[in-house]
Amino acid sequence: MPPSETPLTPARILEATEDVLRRYGPAKATVVDVARALGVSHGSVYRHFRSKTALREAVTARWLDQEHDTLSRIARGKTPATERLENWLLTLFAAKRRKAGVDPELFATYLALASENSETVARHVETMLDQLTTIVENGIASGEFTMRDARATARALWDATTRFHDPVYAPRWSDPDMDPAFAAVCELLVDGLRAR
Template sequence: MPPPETPLTPARILEATEDVLRRYGPAKATVVDVARALGVSHGSVYRHFRSKTALREAVTDRWLDQEHDSLSRIAHAKAPAAERLEGWLRTLFAAKRRKAGADPELFATYVALASENSETVARHVGTMLDHLTTIVESGIAGGEFTMRDARATARALWDATAQFHDPVYAPRWSDPDMDLAFAAVCELLLDGLRAH
C-alpha cells in the first residue's frame, strides 16, 4: 500500500519554492517548476497562491520574517533599554551574516526577490522600526534615554546601523574588522542616547 499523501499546504509550497529558487534562480524559476517539485499540477499551487507574484511575495515575507520572533522577544524583554538595544542589533546582524554566509546563492536570490517586492520590504522595515521604537520608548520612560521622539530615534538607529543589516553591505560582513566596527557603532549610539 502506498504511503498516504502529504497534504499540500502553503508551508510545503514555500519550502519547494525555496528549493526551486536555489536551483534555478529568480529569473528562471516558475510556478510549473514548483508544482513539478511537489508532484502536483500548477493549478494546485495557484489554489494557495493566486499568482507567481503572490508566491514570490510570500517566499520573500517568509525569509524576511525569520528573525521577527526572536527580535520581538528582545524588544519586549524586561531588561534595561540599552542592553536590549545592543542585543537586538547584535541578533539582527548575526542573523543577516548567517543567511549571507550559509547559502550565498540563496541569499542573492532573496535580495533580488526583495528588490521586486517593495511593499514586502516596507512591511519588514516597519516591523523592525516598531521593535526599535518599543525599546527607545521604554528607555525614555525609564530615564535611560534623553530623546523626545521615539519613532524618529528608531529610524535614525536603523539608518545608522545599515552596514550591519542592509544586504548591499553583505560582502563586507565577513571582514575581520566588522565585529570591532559593530561594537564601535553600538557604543557611539548608546552613548548618544543616554541621559547625561
C-alpha cells in the same frame, strides 16, 4: 508517503519554492518547477497563491520574517533598554550575516526578490522600526534615554546601522574589521542615547 499524498499547504509550497529558487535562481524558477518538486499540478499551487508574483512575495516575506519573533522578544524584554538595544542590533546583524553565509543562493535570490517586492520589504522595515521604537520608548520611560521622539530615534538607529543589516553590504560582512566596526557603532549610539 509520496509527495502527492502529503497534504499541500502554503508552508509546504514555500519550502519547495525556496528549494527551487536555490536550484534555478529567481530568473529561471517557475511555478511549474515548484509544482513538479511537490508532485502536484501547477494549478494546485495556484489554489494557494494566485500568481507567480504572489508566491514570490510570500517567499520574500517568509525569509524576512524568520527573525521577527526573536527580535520581538528582545524588544519586549525586561532588561535595561541599553542592554536590549545592543542585543537587538547584534542579533539582527548575526541573523543577516548567517543567512548570507549559510545560504548564499537563497540570499542572492532574496536580493532579487526584494527589489521586485518593495511593499514586502517596506512592511519588514516597519516591523523592525516598531521593535526599535518599543526599546527606545522603554528607555525614555525608565530614564535611561533622553530622546523625546521615540519613532524618529528608532529611524535614526536603523539608518545608522544600515551597514550591518542591509543586504547590499553583505559582501563586506565577513571582513575582519566588521566586528570591531559594529561594536564601535553600537557603543557610539548607546552612549548618545544615555541620559546625562
